[in-house]
Amino acid sequence: MSERIDVRKTYKLYIGGKFPRSESGRSYEVTDAKGRFLANAALASRKDARDAAVAARAAFPGWSSATAYNRGQVLYRVAELLEGRRTQFVSEVAAGEGLTARKAEALVDASIDRWVWYAGWSDKVMQVHGSANPVAGPYFDFSVPEPTGVVAVLAPQNSSLLGLVSVVASAIVTGNTVVVVASERSPLPAVTLSEVLATSDVPGGVVNILTGRAAEVAPWLAAHMDVNAIDLAGAPVDSVTDLQVAAADNLKRVLLPRLDDWTATPGTERMFAMLETKTVWHPIGV
Amino acid sequence: MAGKKFDYAPAPESRGIVDLQPAYGLFIGGEFVDPLDGRAFKTVSPATEEVLAEISEAGPRDVDRAVVAARRAYERVWSKLPARERGKYLFRIARILQERARELAVLESLDNGKPIRESRDVDIPLVAAWFFHYAGWADKLEYAGVSTASSGPPKPLGVAGQIIPWNFPLLMLAWKIAPALACGNTVVLKPAETTSLTALLFAEICQQADLPPGVVNIVTGAGETGSALVEHPGVDKIAFTGSTEVGKMIARSTAGTGKKVTLELGGKAANIVFDDAPVDQAVEGIVNGIFFNQGHVCCAGSRLLVQESAYDEVLTSLKRRLGTLRLGDPLDKNTDIGAINSPEQLGRIRELSDVGESEGAARWSPPCELPDKGFWFPPTIFTGVSQAHRIAREEIFGPVLSVLTFRTPAEAVEKANNTPYGLSAGVWTDKGSRILWMAGQLRAGVVWANTFNRFDPASPFGGYKESGFGREGGRHGLEAYLDV
Incomplete structure (x- = not known):
C-alpha cells in the first residue's frame, strides 16, 4: 500500500477578514531552522499594507465601541480555538524556530495562556488606568483610557507565536485594530493564527496579518497618515530610527523595541502605550 | 439695547509692584x-x-x-x-x-x-x-x-x-x-x-x-x-x-x-451647541472658549458648531455679547481682551482672516476701537464657513471664531472629529446622557460639558x-x- 500524500496548506495574507494572496503576486520561500522547505508564503507589498490599514480603520468604530465584556468574551473564545489547534501550532513553532517538540509545546501553551491573560484585561484597564479627578469646582471630572486607533505592529522576529500573541492581544484588547507584519523567517504560526481569528468572533479587519519582509513593508506603515501608532518590537535593528522619523509625520505613538523576554509575565506597558486618556468635565448642579 | 454699553472709568492695576531690571x-x-x-x-x-x-x-x-x-x-x-x-x-x-x-x-x-x-x-x-x-x-x-x-x-x-x-x-x-x-x-x-x-x-x-x-x-x-x-x-x-x-x-x-x-x-477644537442648551450660558462659554487669552490657547474653541435650529438665536446673542467686550490696556481690571503677543502672531492672524474672507466666509467684528500703539486684533466671527475652508482647518491662535452648523448629533461628531488635531472639545446641552454620549464619540483629550477652558492640576490634559x-x-x- 502506498503512503498517503498529504494535502498541504496555502499560506496567505489576512486582510479585512479575507485571505487574499499578495496583490503583487509575489511569494517567498519559508524554510525550517535547518533550511528545509516548508511553504511559500505571500510576500506582502506596499499595496497590501495600505489595504490592511484601510480594513483596520473600517473595523475600528465597531470594535472600539463594543463593550469591554463583549471584547473579553470574544478574545477568550480565540484562546479556546487556539487550544484546539495546539498540535498544528506546536509543529509550526518547532519547525520554524528549530525547537524540540517539548519546548515548542511549552511556548504554545504559554501563548494560549498569554491570550487568556490579555482577554481578562478588557474590563479592568479602565479601572486601573482611569481616574476620577478632584477638581476645585462644580464638575464631575473623570479620565478614561481609550484605544489609540489603528496600530501597526512589527511582530517579534524570534518569537513567532508567543511574541506575536503578546503584541497583538495587548493592542486589540483595549479596542485598537491592528496591521501586523509577522516574523519574516517564521511566518507560519501567524498565518495559522489568522485562520483561528477568521473562525472566531473577532470581526474582520480588527486583526490584519501580513507576511513578508518587515524592511520592505514597515516604512509604508510608519509613514501612513491613517495609522495612529506603531509597535517596533520586530523592526530590523538598523531601521528603528528611520521608522521613528517616518512616524513623526502624523505624530504616531511609537513603542520602541526592548530586550523582551516573551516568556515573562508582561506588565501593563504594552497596553498602556496604545491608549489615549480622555478627560471629561461634566457639570454638577441642581 | 444693542450697541449701548456702560462707561467704565479706567481701573488700572499698579505697575509699581513690579521691579523690572534693565x-x-x-x-x-x-x-x-x-x-x-x-x-x-x-x-x-x-x-x-x-x-x-x-x-x-x-x-x-x-x-x-x-x-x-x-x-x-x-x-x-x-x-x-x-x-x-x-x-x-x-x-x-x-x-x-x-x-x-x-x-x-x-x-x-x-x-x-x-x-x-x-x-x-x-x-x-x-x-x-x-x-x-x-x-x-x-x-x-x-x-x-x-x-x-x-x-x-x-x-x-x-x-x-x-x-x-x-x-x-x-x-x-x-x-x-x-x-x-x-x-x-x-x-x-x-x-x-x-x-x-x-x-x-x-x-x-x-x-x-x-x-x-x-x-x-x-x-x-x-x-x-x-x-x-x-x-x-x-x-x-x-x-x-x-x-x-x-x-x-x-x-x-x-x-x-x-x-x-x-x-x-496645536488644536482646532469644536465647541458644539445643541438647541436645548441655555443660550446665555452657552454664549458665555463660546466667548470664553475663543476670546479667553485673545484666543492664544491651544485648546481654544475655535470652531463653533451650532445646531441649525438654534443658529439664529445663538448668533444674535453672541454678536450682542461681543459688542460688550472691552479691548485695551491689559493692566486695566475691566479689560476682557488684551494685546496680541507679538507682531509675528498678529501677522498670522491677519493673514488667515484674510484667507477666510477670500475663500468666501463672511467676516464680522463688533465696533471696536484699537489702540494706536501695540499689537491688536478685534474679536472676529466668520459665518458661512465650510469644513474645507482654511479657517476651519488651521489653528489661527487668535480671537477668530469660525461658525459651522449641524443638524444631528452624528453630524456634529463627524464634523468635530474631521481634523488632524484632537486636543479638546466642548458640548453644550441640557441633557446629561447626551453629554456623556458625545464625550464618548469625540476624539479629543479633554471634553468640557457646559463649560470651556477649565484647568485643574488634578485633571489630566493632553491630545x-x-x-x-x-x-x-x-x-x-x-x-x-x-x-x-
Whole structure:
C-alpha cells in the first residue's frame, strides 16, 4: 500500500477578514531552522499594507465601541480555538524556530495562556488606568483610557507565536485594530493564527496579518497618515530610527523595541502605550 | 439695547509692584550669569511696544552649561534627597508663588499682553495650585500606579529639557517644572522669547526657597536655543508645548536617541451647541472658549458648531455679547481682551482672516476701537464657513471664531472629529446622557460639558492624534517624568 500524500496548506495574507494572496503576486520561500522547505508564503507589498490599514480603520468604530465584556468574551473564545489547534501550532513553532517538540509545546501553551491573560484585561484597564479627578469646582471630572486607533505592529522576529500573541492581544484588547507584519523567517504560526481569528468572533479587519519582509513593508506603515501608532518590537535593528522619523509625520505613538523576554509575565506597558486618556468635565448642579 | 454699553472709568492695576531690571542673565546653577556669547534681545510690552528689559540669548555653550549644572544637581543632590524633602521644597515654592501672586500677575500681563483679570484670577492661582498638587506627589510615587509589575518603585529620568510657549508663560512653566521636580528630575527650561520675564522671576523664587543650585535652570532665547536643548546629548527627557510643526521636528530629531518625549501641540477644537442648551450660558462659554487669552490657547474653541435650529438665536446673542467686550490696556481690571503677543502672531492672524474672507466666509467684528500703539486684533466671527475652508482647518491662535452648523448629533461628531488635531472639545446641552454620549464619540483629550477652558492640576490634559502625546496634570502627568 502506498503512503498517503498529504494535502498541504496555502499560506496567505489576512486582510479585512479575507485571505487574499499578495496583490503583487509575489511569494517567498519559508524554510525550517535547518533550511528545509516548508511553504511559500505571500510576500506582502506596499499595496497590501495600505489595504490592511484601510480594513483596520473600517473595523475600528465597531470594535472600539463594543463593550469591554463583549471584547473579553470574544478574545477568550480565540484562546479556546487556539487550544484546539495546539498540535498544528506546536509543529509550526518547532519547525520554524528549530525547537524540540517539548519546548515548542511549552511556548504554545504559554501563548494560549498569554491570550487568556490579555482577554481578562478588557474590563479592568479602565479601572486601573482611569481616574476620577478632584477638581476645585462644580464638575464631575473623570479620565478614561481609550484605544489609540489603528496600530501597526512589527511582530517579534524570534518569537513567532508567543511574541506575536503578546503584541497583538495587548493592542486589540483595549479596542485598537491592528496591521501586523509577522516574523519574516517564521511566518507560519501567524498565518495559522489568522485562520483561528477568521473562525472566531473577532470581526474582520480588527486583526490584519501580513507576511513578508518587515524592511520592505514597515516604512509604508510608519509613514501612513491613517495609522495612529506603531509597535517596533520586530523592526530590523538598523531601521528603528528611520521608522521613528517616518512616524513623526502624523505624530504616531511609537513603542520602541526592548530586550523582551516573551516568556515573562508582561506588565501593563504594552497596553498602556496604545491608549489615549480622555478627560471629561461634566457639570454638577441642581 | 444693542450697541449701548456702560462707561467704565479706567481701573488700572499698579505697575509699581513690579521691579523690572534693565537686563537679565541666564539662570544656571542657582545664579544669574551672563551668556558666553554675550548676545541679548529686547522684550517689549505688546500693548505699548515699550521695551521692558533686555534678555540674554543662550547659545549652545550656555545650554551645555545649564545641562551640566542640572546633571550635577541631579547626581549630587536632588536624586539623593529623600522624596519627602523634595516635596517640601515644592510646597515652599507654591507658598512663595502665592505670596508674590500679584507681582507675578502684573508682570505676566505686562510681558504677555493678557488681561490682568485673567493673569490674576486664572494663570497665577493655577500656577500655585500646580506646585501644591505635585508637591504632595513627591513622596507618594509608588502609589501612582504608573510602574509595571516588576520594575520596583518608579525612578526619575534625570535631566529634563523643557520648552514652553508664550501664551501662558508662567502656567506652562508650572505644568512642566512641578511634576518634573516632584518625580526627582532636574530641569533646564526655555521660556518663549517674547515672554521670559515671569520665568526669570520664578528663578528668583527658587533662590528665595533655597532650592539647591542647578535643580532648576532657565535658559532664555528663541528657536535656536530650543534646538540646542533638544539636541543636547545630556538631556534625558524633552517636554514641549507649542506648535504641531515644531512638535514634529522634535519627534524627528529625538528619534533614535532614547530620549523620552512628551508633546502638547496645536488644536482646532469644536465647541458644539445643541438647541436645548441655555443660550446665555452657552454664549458665555463660546466667548470664553475663543476670546479667553485673545484666543492664544491651544485648546481654544475655535470652531463653533451650532445646531441649525438654534443658529439664529445663538448668533444674535453672541454678536450682542461681543459688542460688550472691552479691548485695551491689559493692566486695566475691566479689560476682557488684551494685546496680541507679538507682531509675528498678529501677522498670522491677519493673514488667515484674510484667507477666510477670500475663500468666501463672511467676516464680522463688533465696533471696536484699537489702540494706536501695540499689537491688536478685534474679536472676529466668520459665518458661512465650510469644513474645507482654511479657517476651519488651521489653528489661527487668535480671537477668530469660525461658525459651522449641524443638524444631528452624528453630524456634529463627524464634523468635530474631521481634523488632524484632537486636543479638546466642548458640548453644550441640557441633557446629561447626551453629554456623556458625545464625550464618548469625540476624539479629543479633554471634553468640557457646559463649560470651556477649565484647568485643574488634578485633571489630566493632553491630545489625541496630531495634538501630541503624553498628559499633564494629575496622576497621569507623572508618567512623563518617570522611567516607566
